[in-house]
Amino acid sequence: MHRRIFAPGALAAASLLLAIPASAASYTPGTPGIGDPYYPNYGNGGYDVSHYDLRLRYQPATDELDGTATILARTTQDLSRFDLDFLLDVSEVRVNGVKAAFAESGEHELEVTPKTPLAKGTAITVVVRYSGVPSTKTAYGFSTWHRTPDGAVAADEPEAAWWWYPSNDHPLDKATYDVSVAVPDGTQAISNGTLQSTSSKLGWTRYTWRQNKPQATYLTTLAVGRLDITTSTSEGGVPVVNAYSKDLGDNDGAARAGVERTGEIVDWLSGYLGPYPFGSAGGYVPNTTTGYALETQTRVYYSPRQFANGSNTSVVVHELAHQWYGDSVSLKGWKDIWINEGFARYAQWLWSEHEGEGTAQELADYVYASHPADDAFWTVAPGDPGPDNQFDIAVYDRGALAVQALRNEIGDDAFFAVLKGWPQEHAYANASVADFQRYAERVSGKPLAALFDTWLFQPVKPASAAAVAEAASVPVQPTSWKKIEATNDVHGH
Template identity: 65%
Template sequence: MRHRLIVPSAAAACLLLAIPASAADATPGAPGAGDSYYPNSGNGGYDVSHYDLRLNYQPKTDKLDGTATLIATTTQALSRFNLDFALDVKEVLVNGKKAAHTTSGSHELEITPPATLEKGKQISVVVRYSGTPSQVKIDGYTAWNRTPDGAVVAQEPDSAPWWFPSNDHPTDKATYDVSVNVPDDVQAISNGVLASKSSKLGWTRWNWRSTKPQASYLTTLAVGKFDITTDTTASGLPVLNAYSKDLGDNGPSARASIERSAEVIDWGSTVFGPYPFNAVGGYVPNVKTGYALETQTRPFYSPSGFANGANVPLVVHELAHQWFGDSVSVKNWRDIWVNEGFATYAQWLWSEKEGEGTAQELADYVYNSVPADNPFWSVKPGDPGADKQFDRAVYNRGAMTLQVLRNAVGDKTFFEILKQWPTEKKFGNASVQDFVAFSEKVSGKKLGSLFDTWLFTASKPTTPPSPGVKAGKPAKKSFTAPAQPKSWKKIQEAQAAHRH
């Protein structure tokens, strides 16, 4: 006969008190970071501080084997949490103990630890995995590109799920150790400083280290046959560039551009403040893609970006992103203007420095060369929508906004804003609204109307971006389009090469 146990109320209270509050309150972490454009990107419930990636890659088969160790801190009591990942997972350990895991959707790895995780505690997560990245598609595409001698992964807004598990959103930055074992006849290129390399049994392990906070999509890997050059900036930062040995006619122009990286960084440091990272460089693999990307400390460039000769404005754009986009990253992908508007304006400032057209001339040229009924003006750079995130309006209308700001506050204040912004927000995240508030604080002026007109109005502003004319007010006289600045063609090529 089964008897029901009746526990006195006082004893019941004692039993309840014996259960840790964190265990009672533990819930699954959110499967997304809450981004308005990409709600499934990132995850909730924890912050990653460091990734250690130990990889083996065979170019002939495109087979990748890896062990990723994540050091994170819980932001809530967790019964379960997610990582963004798309390869086959063999085993997961949480705090050294085997954890249950399953997958959902196209790239959600759901992990259930053997015991609930308390809020505010540091945890370690080990994921052992393998797969063929080029065969994996998320939302119909792959960020992993095979090359004749290897592979490269560099894409925005997502690239990590094809090669390592992560909290894949710019709001969760971390430091990285990336160790890649490849056959002796190829090299492995990644972010930061090459800490060491060693060879045995026909394989070479390349150990890369990034010691400053880095977003997951800005973490890159390239395997192939490269010519590697080294240099230093004026301040002594190490510069490492890598060029595929099979770039054909584009090779010399790529070198003529990227070998000026140290010069560009030295110039940028005088305009935007101290360079935020501990390494500089770029790499050009033998890929057929048509874009470039500001992968942290070591931008990725497609060979096609140099098809018409040297393209230093492209290098300026990607290296300006080290301040605007990499060090100061978006809070939400709708804030893409705080990346692209500033990198484009850096190109305009470089043109001004080189005597090939001032930023004002470039702003006036864009304004007058695009008719009011052109779809260009219907894109709002401050919130362009996911489908227009890399539209040329985000770049060019975005840069015009900064020229209008420059005219409104004066050169002295404007360049204080341009230098103080990446210093105050260093290694953090920011929104368009944050920059508006920052500009108002530094200048002491109300600037909401200016930014509303140039960033959030789906029509051509009635006033050109000229000095002495308030944005949004009718011009007092007709405006004649200036001649095309000398640098404009190269700037357009650079923007076309950067858009994804």
């Protein structure tokens, strides 16, 4: 009798054990950070995103944002749970069509637990429905959502996505995007890439933008307001879309005089950096009180303050150079910021040569001589500056000195081959300072470890300016210096 009662149960238990894959024990939560030592909680482990589809509705008067994000991804481990970086209020999450449990965690994490664990290599579709008032949200004591008199802007570095869409927020996980935004009639919505369509219904206009090349999350932007939008095509065939708030006041003319040269500058940069890597270019100038600019992919964000003293094409050159160095080729970790900023600054030096306002060598001599050996400038290592110094002026100016040192070491032919070849070698991917050194060594045929160590990593002023022509005294200030110096706070946020 007892055996009849218990034997079926034992058999059922045995059958159940046989039904569970042997690897079941390997299903573990994805990490709440992607592994970047500068920002341990940024990004997430366990999956890789291929596409974001964001369908949004935004009311400028109240700063209310409603959204549905559809995220296409693939698991990179046997996954029991995963995180998204996000701050707004979530009402529902589905994984492959099935409702999933979710909870807030830490400063900016959304923990998602699928109903069924996900095997490594599984294609997943994650749908997140959400709403909120982005300007009321903060993390780590700050916000990157910027209200304007007629709308708002999402643009910041190294984070901005949390305030308006859930994501795997680190440059290592790049993806393509569709961003569709409904706003009240008379208001415009700007994002990255190409405008696919506009439609109006019941007092609302929907703008749908597509970025069909891989894009880092921090390079995704959204601007809503009453904007004047201009369109053109560069001589080289690149479509250009620019936008300006209609209330820029005294800065309006200078902003347009600078940003409307985008097509010309893209074509000029292509001569040095290779074919423009995206399907459109452009920039926008909203009426914000911030002081920085940002290389948001294909649609650069500029603060009106960038044009307070005139058009200053130098800042436009800097941000457009990033489309190759930083956007198409993105950093592997935030310590690799030199590849972004050193080369964008150096592009400004090349523009100075182009404009007849001082050669790159003259600018290098001036920067080198302007900082005595005991200047803290030399204690920042551009090759790994640390999170507190990630946007220090040394990353820009000492970083550009390193580029000039490389040019002098390997000669112009090899240098310009490196400058143009690098964005093609790593197009739409990620790379590190070490990768760049190896590439430069391969192209030039020269060992460069000592040069890179001296100019990028040693916390002292090089004893000799052998790699950058030495001057007996502080050289005459190049004509372009004030314009370049005016962009020193370009990422000063």
